[in-house]
Amino acid sequence: MRFLLTLTLLAFLLGCGSATDAAKSDHPNVAPTQDDLATEALVVNAGGRIEKDKSGAVTLVDFSGKPLDEKLISRIGTLPNLQKLLLRGCTVSNEMFTKLAAPSNLQVLDLRETPLTGKCLSQIGKCAKLRNLQxxxxxxxxxxxxxxxxxxxxxxxxxxxxxxxxNAFGELSGLAQLEELYLFGTPFLEVNLPKLAPFTKLKRLRLRGTLITGDGFVDLAGLTALEDLDVSETGFKDASVDHLKPFSQLKRLNLWATKIGDNAVPTVAEFNSLEWLNLDRNSIGDKNIHDLTKLPNLTWLHLGSTLLTDDGLMQLAPMKQLQTLIVTRTEVTDEGAAKLAHELPKTKIQHIYKPEKNES
Structure with a gap:
């Protein structure tokens, strides 16, 4: 009897083992085929950069700024484990891009500064695993x-x-996982700001150089995960700053070259999580500048091209945590900057404008 029980138990254990092995074999680490290796060689010989996984399969192809032809892009599309494709600056046409098809495992696709147009989006929309599209x-x-x-x-x-x-963002409400959205230099309209409300996981939003004034942010109170907001070079105004109060996680705020003034400063000073703040090229003077000392985590502050004077500058003396302070093109004098530097010896204070090398 004991012998029979032992055989039965052994058979049961062996059966469990084979089931486990079968489950593991559903996602095996398959070595690259000869065709895959040939494609890899073509990519490398043409100047492309690749990365591989542990099995030796190509997961990344980078042809940024390099020439590409139809044959090569067609072969790249056959790589079964391709997850990242970087083509920034490539002279790839819409017709050529169709040869790529829609790689089933593609997660990152960089098409910045290429001749590709909106015609390629129907093809890209079939890459169901895509997480990063630029x-x-x-x-x-x-x-x-x-x-x-x-x-x-x-x-x-x-x-x-x-x-x-x-206008189309109302049709993209299903992109609930969206964390970063970049719209710099687009004709994005104020009336369409509320259409961003479904993207409650947004952490970074760039609206620089768009046509907004900020009124529409009143409908975006649900974007509480927002950490980085850029509304520079827009018509963003004092009253609009009030609409940012729900963004309690905000760490970076770019208000460069907007329409704000002294009245916005006390509200900005309520954003306790701020670490980086750009107020460059605004009509801000000494009046409320002391309120910025209420920002305990601020380490980078730009007050260049404002109406700041030596008196206002000295009001920032309590900000011992500041690492960088820029006050170029203001009324701040050498003496004023030196006086504050004595109070903030660990802060890099830039008060003399130094043009970039590419500026005339």
């Missing part, structure tokens, strides 16, 4: 964006310097 300077409109509606795993969407005005 354009810049491409001829893309809101009508093209609708093709991205099913990319529900998308976390980063870059549309800088495209023709997107935001």
């Amino acid at each position: 354009f810049r300077g491409n001829a893309i409109t809101d009508n093209d964006l609708k093709h991205l509606a099913n990319l529900t795993e998308l976390k980063v969407l870059g549309l800088d310097e495209t023709a997107v005005d935001g």
